[in-house]
Amino acid sequence: MQNDPLISIRDLHVSFGPVEVLHGIDLDIEQGVIHALIGESGSGKSVLARSILGLAGNNCRINGSIKFQGQELLTLSAQEYRKLRGAEIAMVVQDAMSALNPMRTIGYQLMETIACRHPNFRDQNTAKVLATCKHDLHDIALELLKTVGITAPEKRMTSYAHQLSGGMRQRIMIALALVGSPKLLLADEPTTALDVVVQRELLQELRETIRKLNMSMLLVTHDLHLAHDIADKVSVMYAGYLLEEGPVAKVLPNPSHPYTEGLLDAMPDMTSVKGTLKPIPGEIPPPDKLGNGCPFASRCEKVCDACRQTLSPLTDVDSIVHWRSRCTKAHEANVTEQQAGLDHVSDMMKSLVNMEQTDFPTLVDAHIQRHCYYTRQGILGRKKPWDVLQDIEVQIEHGEILGLVGESGCGKSTLARLLLGHQKPTQGVVLFQNQPIPEPRSKLWRAQRAAMQMIYQDPYGCFDARMPIIEQVAEPLMVHKNMTKEAALKRAAAVLKAVGMPEHHMSRLPVVMSGGQLQRAAIARAVALEPALLVCDEPVASLDVSIQAQVLELLYKLRNASHMSMLFVSHNLNVVRYICDRVVVMYLGRIVEMGDVDEIFKRPKHPYTKLLMASTPGADASVIRFYPKGSMPSPIDRPKGCVFANRCPVASARCHEQVPTLTKLSDNHACACFEQKAFEALQATEGEA
Incomplete structure (x- = not known):
């Protein structure tokens, strides 16, 4: 029922000036239901969510x-x-820093x-409550911080937003939204910046x-695996239209619409x-087109003349479960044209990036x-060091990711x-092509920059807003390659x-420009210099799934073309x-497991690696029930012994006293754990269950 x-x-219908961006949306959010709203950027998801709260904009017409x-909200x-x-x-926005x-x-x-x-204080004078109930307010605030997984909440209470990581700021936003115990929570990409364990x-x-x-939540997300794990119902938006909606258990395993x-x-x-x-070719057309x-x-690969002439209404796919769609052509596949386009990109990169065979099979060697x-304790207190990294041994081979x-x-x-x-x-050395990296900002260091490039997580923050994209891609070529402006612009x-x-x-x-377009420009600027090492810091974390697929395929083909x-730094284990x-798994500044990707993902040996995999959206989460609840300790107060001991289901007394060393299990697998056999027995128990 x-x-x-x-x-x-x-x-x-929502319009900005003469342009309509939402076109006749019909949507019900039921009590006690998590309703996911999915689609690419520009589809109208955020406009719909903000329209509910009257925050779509001063110049909008609804x-x-x-x-x-x-109760009618529009009046x-x-x-x-x-x-x-x-x-x-209440609402949780995606960009916590601006909120x-x-x-x-x-x-x-x-x-x-x-x-x-808060329900206990909302009918009282706010200034009076702040003056007379500080202790109660402080206790409630601490509980909220613990609820959203903030480590060392007492210390975070005195922190400012710029002193916290992106993930921590997002958790603060969620805590603020839960203060009033709302009946409806509008969550606009609330977990984009969160790690998989904290996210789950x-x-x-x-x-x-x-x-x-008996609350409800409208979850705006581009992560279909996340929607599958957490939501009850799903609506798919595209260019201001709803194309498909129904129960998650029906729609996502067997979608009806090609989109x-x-x-x-x-x-x-x-x-x-x-x-x-299989990236979706092209982009969402602008609303006025x-x-x-x-x-x-x-x-759409299955488009026909009728599709270009008329828009089909939402019709029942299964009326019993309220599953509706505007199309039923999803199961026919034809990706020949799309794959040809990707091959074309690969061929072009081979002609642009010509890296010779290296004399350095191990490109980076870090000890x-x-x-x-x-x-610092107090204004005049002495500086106190605390370790953010310990005992790191990492090598990056030529041509590997x-x-x-x-x-x-x-x-x-x-570490990146x-x-x-x-x-x-502080202690140790990083070798690049068998030589220590020069002192930062020195002349030798600047000369080496062309060989070591980075793609940042936020493409909007790494471009000058006043310069055209092509000039910003050309500028490093003029600086590092001594090209003329004409030659640099051509390349x-x-x-x-x-x-x-x-x-x-x-x-x-x-x-x-969109985030996907800017991320492509960031890749172009880094690759144009023909670097030997490309560091990618969460390069697809905030991108739509289609743009994410395009960027991943592009990076993969770039590596194959240029060697x-x-x-690749990421918290998305699927990516x-x-x-x-190969993959390196880190926890609280230490490497706990490393090896070939297939070996690690098929046969994880460390309990933390297994927790990460089980917490990944779309994965089997049954093993999580064996883990005690907890969060990563603060690196400022690093625990004695194994850094994961407080969250480990098989930790022994030895684990709380001694630090396990990274031990080689085979040529392509190493792990730092005292209780591997106990953990394997636990996995066997989980398999039998």
Whole structure:
């Protein structure tokens, strides 16, 4: 029996100026249900979610109906909307940094929100509550931080937003949204920056909270595996239209619409074979360029004349479970044209990147005993060192892609900076082509930069907003290769074309380009210098599944064409499993397991590796029940013994006293664990269960 809808949207049209971006949306969100809204950037997901809260924008025009518990929201005054927000309906935005106050501590922002929105205080004077109930507010804030998996919450209360990692800031945003115990939670990509373990724990806790309080959640996401694991119902959006909707258990395993199937084919999983992802060709058409037919027609391989002329209504695929779709051609496949396009990219890169056979089979050889950061107690206190990395032995071979995985705060980005030469280790040495990396910022160091390039996680933050893309790709060629401006622009255009950027986009400014286009430009700028080492720091974390597939295929073919080495930093194990040759698993600054990707993923030996794999969206999570609840300790207060002992289901007394060394199990596998046999017995028990 279908539940009564908590929120009911009918014939919703949203326009910005003369351009309509949502076209007659009908959507019901039932009580106690997690409803996923999936689709690429530009499909209208965030506009729909923000329209519910009246936050779509001052210059937008909304027609239709949005009813919350029978009350029409579109007729509310600004004051009535303010009372609703945070109390009845709350929102978690994707960019936490822009939503947090940089001038206030995390603790103050939490306590202020609790005083304003918490059920115990929302009807009282906020200033009076802040002045008289500080102890109660502080205790509630600490509990919220613990709920969302913040390590050392007492210390984080005094931190500012810029002092926290992206994952921690996102957890703070979720904690702020839960303050008022809302009936409906609008979550816009809430776990994009989170590690897989924290992501699963947090979403499971959210799911339990929603069940317990009979809340509902609209989850806006591009991760179909995540939607499959956490949501009850799913709606698929494209170019402002709903193309398919129904129960997750029906839609995702056996989609009806070609667009839904295209999204699934573009996502790697634990069984994907390298080089077999199927990116959806083309891009979402702009709202002012849509015709009368199906908006997906220009990218659909099974399009017919009728599709270009008329848009089919949502019709029942299965009326019993309320599964509806605008098309039923999903099971016919034809990828010949798409694969030819990818091969064309590979051929172009071979002509642009001509790297000779190297004299250095081991390109990077790192021996880092320890690397420290420093903290100061008080204004005049002495600086106290604390280890962020310990006992790191890592090699990157010529032409291989080495994956680096682990939770936020484990030291992945710090190790990447050390391997790239941006910092020098406190104790140890990093060799590049058999020579120590020169002192940072020295003349020799600058001369070496062309051979070591990086693709950053945030493409918007690494481009100058005032310069066209093609000039920013050409600039490093003039600096490092001494090319003339004319020659540099010519080569920049060739490389941009090779990474799939249309010629008319090359002269655009970064601000008018999508994340996927900018990420392609970032790859082009790095590859144009023909580096021997390319460091990729979460290069696809914030991209839509189709753009992610295109970028992954592009990187994979670049490696095959140029034989460059890559360090691929990611918390997405599906992506690492798909693109990497070897993988290093880190926890709290130490390597706990490393080896060939197939060996690690098929036969993990360390309990932490197994936890990461089980926490990956779409994976079998049954083994997680054996693990005690907990979070990664703060590196400032590093525990004695094995760093994973407090979360390990087989930890012994020895594990809490001694640090296990990384022991070679075979030529392609090494592990740091005292209790491997006990863990294997536990896995056998899990298999029998």
